[in-house]
Structure formats: C-alpha cells, structure tokens
Ligand SMILES: Nc1ncnc2c1ncn2[C@@H]1O[C@H](COP(=O)(O)OP(=O)(O)OP(=O)(O)O)[C@@H](O)[C@H]1O
C-alpha cells in the first residue's frame with residue numbers, strides 16, 4: 307500500500323558538491339544533476355576486438371545497467387583473450403573530434419574513461435574535461451586508470467602513467483586495481499586490504515577525488531572466498547561492498563565493466579554507494595556466467611548480459627522486474643531454487659512466489675474499481691484514512707531500519723524513506739482527506755500489518771524483508787493502474803501519483819538493499835526473511851481489500 311513517497315529521497319551527493327566546487331571556482335553554487343531515467347553514458351576508451359574489455363565491454367555494461375552507451379575511441383588494439391598483439395593510436399586530433407562531436411550534440415549524464423595509451427591522449431581528454439560545463443549540466447566522470455592488461459601487456463606508456471595523475475582532480479571517481487593504486491600514490495603495491503584502503507585514502511585526500519579500491523588482486527582472496535571493493539573519500543571509507551570470490555579464468559575486462567557500470571548506475575541513482583553495490587552484485591553474476599560463453603582460450607570475458615539469458619531480469623541492477631518477467635525467466639532455470647545462494651536470485655524467487663498475491667490484488671473489487679473509476683467514494687476514503695494511519699507507523703519502521711543499517715548509504719536510504727512516508731501521510735490529510743482525522747482507528751488489517759512490522763524490527767534483515775512489499779507491490783500494482791487513467795477518470799489525480807519516478811527509483815534501491823542483505827544472510831536468517839516478506843505480501847492483499855470488507859460489515863450491521 308502507501309502511495310508514492312513524495313520526496314526526492316536522500317542521496318549522498320558529497321562528491322557532486324565537491325565537484326561543483328571544483329568546477330565553479332567563480333562560485334555559482336550549482337547543484338548536482340538529477341538522476342536520469344535512461345542515463346546517456348560516454349565511454350572514452352580503447353577497442354578490444356575480442357569483445358571482453360575496452361569499449362566493447364563498456365557498451366555492454368552500460369546496456370546491462372539500462373543506460374544508453376556512446377563511445378570515443380582512444381586506441382585500437384589487436385588483442386584476444388590470450389594477449390595484446392598490436393596497439394594503434396589514431397592522431398590526438400581525431401579523438402578531440404570524436405569527443406566534440408558527441409558533447410556538442412548530446413547532454414551526457416556520465417563519462418567513463420578507460421585505456422588512454424599515451425600522454426598525448428591523456429592531455430586531449432584533460433582539455434575536453436576542462437571544457438565541459440560546470441554545475442548540474444556536468445556529467446559524472448569515472449576514471450579507470452588502465453595501465454596493464456590482465457595478460458600483462460602495457461596499455462599506457464610510462465609518460466602516460468605520470469600524466470594520468472593530472473586527470474584525478476578533474477574526475478569524480480577513480481577505480482584503480484591494487485598495482486594501479488600503488489603507481490598513482492607512488493608507493494609499493496599493497497598486499498593487505500587495510501594498507502590498500504589507507505593508500506586509497508591518501509590518494510583521495512591528495513587529489514580530492516573518490517577512490518573505488520578493488521580487491522581483485524589481493525593475495526589470499528581466493529582462500530578467503532570473498533572479494534571486497536571499497537569507496538574511499540578524503541575523510542576515509544564511505545562504503546565497503548563485499549561479494550563471493552568466483553573461481554574462474556573469465557575475468558578479462560572486469561575493471562572496464564565495473565567502471566562503466568558504476569558510471570551508469572550513478573547517473574541513474576545519484577548515489578555512489580548504491581551504484582557500487584548494484585554494480586558489484588551484477589558483476590559477480592556476470593563473472594560467474596562468463597565461462598559459459600566459451601569465448602577464447604585465455605582469460606575469457608564476463609557475460610555482461612547474463613540477465614537477458616538467465617532472466618534474473620534486472621534485479622541485480624536494482625531494476626523492478628515487469629509482472630511475470632521473473633516468473634517466466636525462472637521457469638526455465640533449473641537450479642534457481644534450493645541451491646540459490648546469491649541475493650538477487652533469492653529475492654527473484656521470493657518475488658516469483660508472490661506472483662499469486664499480486665494477481666489477487668489486481669482482481670480485487672477495490673483495485674478494479676480504482677482502475678475503471680467505479681470505486682465508491684466512501685471506499686476510497688476508508689482506504690486513504692487507513693493508509694494515513696499505516697504510513698505514520700511505517701515511517702517509524704523505516705527509521706528503525708535506518709537505525710540498524712550497517713552502512714551509511716543504507717542508513718541514509720531508509721532515513722529518506724521514513725521522511726518520505728511522513729511527507730506522504732501529511733499530504734494525504736491536507737490534499738485528500740481535508741484535514742487531520744478525528745476518531746479514526748486502525749482497522750484489524752492495518753493493526754495486523756503494523757504488528758508485523760513492529761515484530762520484524764528486532765533484526766535488520768527481517769525488517770528489510772518486511773518493509774519491502776510496501777514499496778514493491780505498490781509500485782507493481784500502481785504501474786498497471788496508472789496506465790488506465792484518462793482525462794475523465796474520477797480518480798485521475800490519485801492515479802497520477804502512481805507514476806512518480808522518484809518512487810520507482812526508491813523501489814529499485816530498496817530491492818537492491820534486500821538483495822544485498824539476503825545475499826549476506828545465513829540459512830536461518832533467510833528463512834525468517836522469506837517468511838516476513840511473504841506475510842507482508844499477504845497483508846498487502848488484505849489492505850487493498852479491507853475497504854470492501856469494511857463496507858460489507860457496515861451493510862450487514
Ligand atoms: N574472481 C572474482 N570473483 C568475483 N569478483 C571478482 C573477481 N575478480 C575480480 N572481481 C571483481 O571485479 C572487479 C574488478 O576487480 P580487479 O581488482 O580485478 O580490477 P582490475 O584489475 O582493474 O580488473 P581487470 O581484470 O579488468 O584489469 C572488482 O569489483 C572485483 O571485486
């Protein structure tokens with residue numbers, strides 16, 4: 307239930323404002339660009355004809371993150387999964403022409419910079435970055451400081467390596483692997499995670515840039531079975547995202563894929579922490595599926611578009627699946643049940659299991675009446691009154707989730723949700739109910755739902771699972787309702803609230819959090835989560851149905 311939360315919910319905009327300060331020395335104090343529905347992302351990188359790294363990987367990663375990809379090619383390589391045979395760097399002026407052709411015409415939401423080959427190329431890119439607009443029109447910029455390929459071949463000459471440091475103050479985020487990080491700070495390569503994070507902190511404060519430090523090269527990560535990436539700013543670690551280590555040779559292009567996925571998801575969410583978490587979850591699945599592509603004899607590519615094939619349709623990237631999409635996709639997936647160990651697959655299964663509840667909601671007289679406009683005004687009012695009561699308490703549950711959240715990004719996300727729920731509750735009273743209610747009590751259904759949320763608040767994982775259906779089911783049902791609106795529809799003003807893009811975004815992020823928490827949970831905790839999720843789905847059905855049950859009781863009485 308609960309209408310879309312009428313807030314532009316919390317996003318950590320630290321780097322964008324830092325960036326604005328950098329770009330607006332004249333002090334225009336411009337704000338960050340708003341998150342884009344379909345981010346337009348430019349990859350400035352080299353070409354890998356075998357399709358696993360470089361611009362080819364970037365375009366697939368951008369597509370997997372639901373962005374629109376564009377390219378400016380810095381260098382042509384003749385390489386495959388075994389190694390790089392030749393590199394051809396076109397004249398620098400031709401790169402300038404490509405960059406200008408795109409930015410003169412297209413409003414770019416994010417830029418990913420990869421292989422730069424030489425100092426000359428670095429300088430062209432630096433000049434172009436300097437010419438980009440400041441303030442909200444400026445794209446987010448992610449630099450993957452590619453130096454050496456997985457195969458050991460150099461992709462940036464020594465002069466270029468020095469020059470690339472000059473790009474750091476011009477970008478928002480840099481994503482070095484451990485050897486690249488060491489070169490950038492001028493220190494030996496870290497062989498302990500704490501040292502790598504400390505190095506990233508020094509780089510961040512020296513250049514006032516955010517650093518995503520990647521653990522893929524850390525000694526011992528194979529034995530540990532986990533691999534961690536961290537988002538580090540000048541003041542220290544902002545977020546740490548860890549995931550399972552996948553034993554595979556299909557790691558060609560992981561760095562390219564991470565950086566372009568990150569740029570795209572940042573442009574779509576406005577939050578680096580969320581973008582990193584979503585990207586890492588997607589990349590782990592892509593690495594896992596890579597070997598199945600059977601491409602090449604060396605370090606094979608990851609399967610960027612794994613979601614198209616397995617049908618974990620977009621959940622790993624935080625997208626809300628269309629009705630039936632996950633169910634259809636999972637029907638063809640033999641192993642996506644008992645053995646499901648990763649969060650996205652698990653959550654996809656819970657959602658699939660809720661398909662019956664969702665169909666029930668669509669068939670309820672209340673929802674059908676709301677769709678075709680025949681719903682009685684008294685029923686609608688009863689629903690709104692209960693929704694207002696519900697939202698007041700739901701806000702407390704979201705605040706509790708914020709209190710229990712293990713990371714700053716999740717803490718901020720739930721706090722934003724709590725604020726939004728309260729704002730919506732207030733709006734229900736002022737806009738829809740004509741003032742504060744008098745003598746309205748929670749119905750048995752509302753009370754049961756609130757009891758469920760309250761009981762779930764003892765542990766974070768269960769609480770996240772319990773609060774999720776309010777976002778997801780509402781968004782799912784709302785998507786179909788909003789399509790039924792028309793100019794003469796008596797509830798058109800209400801139906802319009804279902805189309806709020808901020809709520810759709812919040813739902814995607816909430817699902818991404820649930821996936822992360824489910825992925826990290828143990829078997830017992832997962833059991834509790836699935837029970838809490840299912841009960842909340844059932845209560846959603848009852849909540850939508852209660853106006854009619856109430857009316858029937860009234861009539862009978
Ligand atoms: N075997 C693996 N299993 C799971 N995740 C991995 C694995 N190897 C790398 N990653 C992840 O892939 C991303 C890239 O990490 P890595 O440290 O390998 O960077 P990189 O060296 O720049 O990549 P590339 O191999 O493209 O050069 C990170 O998010 C990292 O956590």
Ligand SMILES: Cc1ncc(COP(=O)(O)O)c(N)n1
Nearest residue numbers: 352359360421455456558559
């Ligand atoms: C054009 C190009 N850009 C980047 C890489 C790095 O990717 P990896 O380190 O996985 O080989 C590459 N091999 N080729």
